[in-house]
Amino acid sequence: MHAWHLITIYPEQVTKDTCHSTAAFISTGLALNEDLKNLKTLDLSSNQIIALPTTVFKNLKEIDSINLMNNNITSLDEELFKGLHSLKTLRLGSNQIRSISVCLFSDTFNITELDLSYNKIEKISTGSFDNLREASSMNLAGNQISIIEEN
Numbered sequence: 001m002h003a004w005h006l007i008t009i010y011p012e013q014v015t016k017d018t019c020h021s022t023a024a025f026i027s028t029g030l031a032l033n034e035d036l037k038n039l040k041t042l043d044l045s046s047n048q049i050i051a052l053p054t055t056v057f058k059n060l061k062e063i064d065s066i067n068l069m070n071n072n073i074t075s076l077d078e079e080l081f082k083g084l085h086s087l088k089t090l091r092l093g094s095n096q097i098r099s100i101s102v103c104l105f106s107d108t109f110n111i112t113e114l115d116l117s118y119n120k121i122e123k124i125s126t127g128s129f130d131n132l133r134e135a136s137s138m139n140l141a142g143n144q145i146s147i148i149e150e151n
Contacts (some may be wrong), residue, residue, distance in 0.1 A: 034059050045069040045091070054079045065089040069115070072096055078103040085110060093117040093139065102127045110134050118142035125149050 037059050049071040057063065063084055069091045078101040081087065087108050097119040105111065109131045121143040129138070 036060060038062050041065040041067075043067040044071070047071055049073055052076070052080060057081065057084060060084065062086055065091075067091040068095070070094040074098065076101070076104055078106075081105065082107045084108055087111055088134075089113045091115040093119070095119050097121060099123065100125070100128045105129060106131050108132070113137045115139045116143070120144055123147040123149070 039060055040062060042060065042063060042065070045067045046069070049068065050073060052068075052073065054077045057066070057080065061083065064086050065088065067089075070093075073092070073095040074097065076092070076097060081090070081104065084107065088110055090108070090111055090113070093115040094117070097116065098121065100116070100121060102125050105114075105128070111132050112134050114129075114132065114135055114137070117139040118141070121140065122145060124140075124145060124147070126149040129135070132138070
């Protein structure tokens, strides 16, 4: 059993034969295996990620920080963060995200810091952030927001 606390994965360093089997790239993206179930911090910033498979984080039940900043992510599946009840910090800034699903944060009620800055978000739908009751910092700077829906 590995007791991981921090991992930074760069595409040129990860292969299917890594000595600890921490990750493997598959045709649809990165698959994080069950050996990482105690991982606390995941930093995948400044890579060239364009999409994340819906189940990429499903084994990371203890994760409290995910950094996906400075990639090329265009959309986030509404099930992507499902079951991540320990997640406190989520950094998604400097990507190409255009919209936020109303259900995206429905299962991440412990988030205290959310960074969505410098994306291409144009509209914030009613209820998008309703479950983020613990949030003390939310950064939406540098987007193209023109519509904020009312209740």
